[in-house]
């Protein structure tokens with residue numbers, strides 16, 4: 001039976017004035033990637049299909065293991081969860097992908113990018129980067145206005161537009177010159193990318209040496225702001241491959 005019914009047993013997002021309210025971005029109490037089902041934290045992969053060993057290795061990459069079902073309740077809970085996810089589509093695999101998407105495991109297509117939006121444990125900028133690396137990603141690059149619009153709309157659909165999200169913009173080591181961490185290309189400045197104040201018009205970033213990492217700031221509709229890299233926020237990865 002070749003079907004993506006694997007999950008994981010355990011395993012298990014401030015700016016100047018932007019402070020996180022709790023350890024978690026959403027309402028859940030499971031680590032990044034995981035969702036609570038009954039008493040356990042699981043990740044259900046409905047993207048690229050893998051063989052058993054490949055599936056195990058993917059679980060290991062996010063500190064998990066293939067799902068254990070110790071009793072009837074756990075089987076019932078995961079079955080119900082799969083029904084809710086709409087993932088029980090029949091026994092035979094029809095294509096390389098489990099769902100309708102064309103992005104790798106963990107990722108969802110947003111515009112022309114495959115992105116992973118972490119709405120679980122909040123991390124600082126470097127920790128967020130490392131989490132993206134663990135799934136062959138990097139913090140999000142927004143090369144043009146369309147990509148900014150696409151991700152803002154996506155966050156709204158996800159119902160997480162009240163959170164701040166780390167992205168791949170930074171000026172560490174080259175103060176005042178903002179670059180994307182993925183390819184070191186220049187970050188667009190001004191409108192419509194960065195938050196601005198109206199009277200007089202002043203665009204972020206304004207944090208100078210104290211704020212060297214970029215975030216989508218929920219107080220200003222998800223436009224970009226600079227923040228202290230040690231602040232803890234949700235974050236967005238984009239798939240870059242191995």
Ligand SMILES: [Ca+2]
Pocket residue numbers: 171175176207208209210211212213226
């Ligand atoms: Ca700076």
